[in-house]
Amino acid sequence: MAKFKFFIALALALGLSGCGYNRIQTTDEQTKSSWAEVLNQYQRRADLVPNLVNTVKGAAAYEQGTLVAVTNARAKATAINATPELVNDPQAFAKFEAAQGELSSALSKLLVVVEKYPDLKANTGYRDLQAQLEGTENRIAVARNRYISSVQEYNVTVRSFPGNLTAKMFGYAVKANFSVSDEKAIATPPVVSFDATGAKTDSPK
Numbered sequence: 001m002a003k004f005k006f007f008i009a010l011a012l013a014l015g016l017s018g019c020g021y022n023r024i025q026t027t028d029e030q031t032k033s034s035w036a037e038v039l040n041q042y043q044r045r046a047d048l049v050p051n052l053v054n055t056v057k058g059a060a061a062y063e064q065g066t067l068v069a070v071t072n073a074r075a076k077a078t079a080i081n082a083t084p085e086l087v088n089d090p091q092a093f094a095k096f097e098a099a100q101g102e103l104s105s106a107l108s109k110l111l112v113v114v115e116k117y118p119d120l121k122a123n124t125g126y127r128d129l130q131a132q133l134e135g136t137e138n139r140i141a142v143a144r145n146r147y148i149s150s151v152q153e154y155n156v157t158v159r160s161f162p163g164n165l166t167a168k169m170f171g172y173a174v175k176a177n178f179s180v181s182d183e184k185a186i187a188t189p190p191v192v193s194f195d196a197t198g199a200k201t202d203s204p205k
Helices: 002-018 021-059 064-079 084-088 090-114 124-159 163-170 183-187
Strands: 191-194 200-203
Antiparallel strands (some): 191 200
């Protein structure tokens, strides 16, 4: 009897393996891990924003509109409850991506504005915060790219035969993914320089 149960268990294990179940489990865990790292880096950026805003506020009193925009964008981004299940809801995922993109845009504009304040650019505290922010943006880009790759692998698995049948049986659906192809470009703040005439020119870094 014990041998019979063993052979049944072995047959079930081999059947699940052959139908792609184990592969689905592996790729699903990879997407969860990648998503957690994306959230970790976005939270790191959000934690830097208040100190950055306060530092700029003290030296650039005329830029309240830009500072308010950054503060509001941060509030909107952090208000979204980014649970692991969010990646299974395309609409919720799109809102999350849009909110983070809005914060990226607001921070980019803030860095451009700061170029008008040489004293602020020379401030050690500001330079440290700017370096941390730029480093975090780079880590965000790396984390997003890893997530994109892991979701692509997972989605192919649950869409391909025989994995698609197994995925349907166990309730594994396609996961949402970031829509922007050039992650590095959107994560890199613009560089502001002055030409020979003194006119300001903006260009990607």
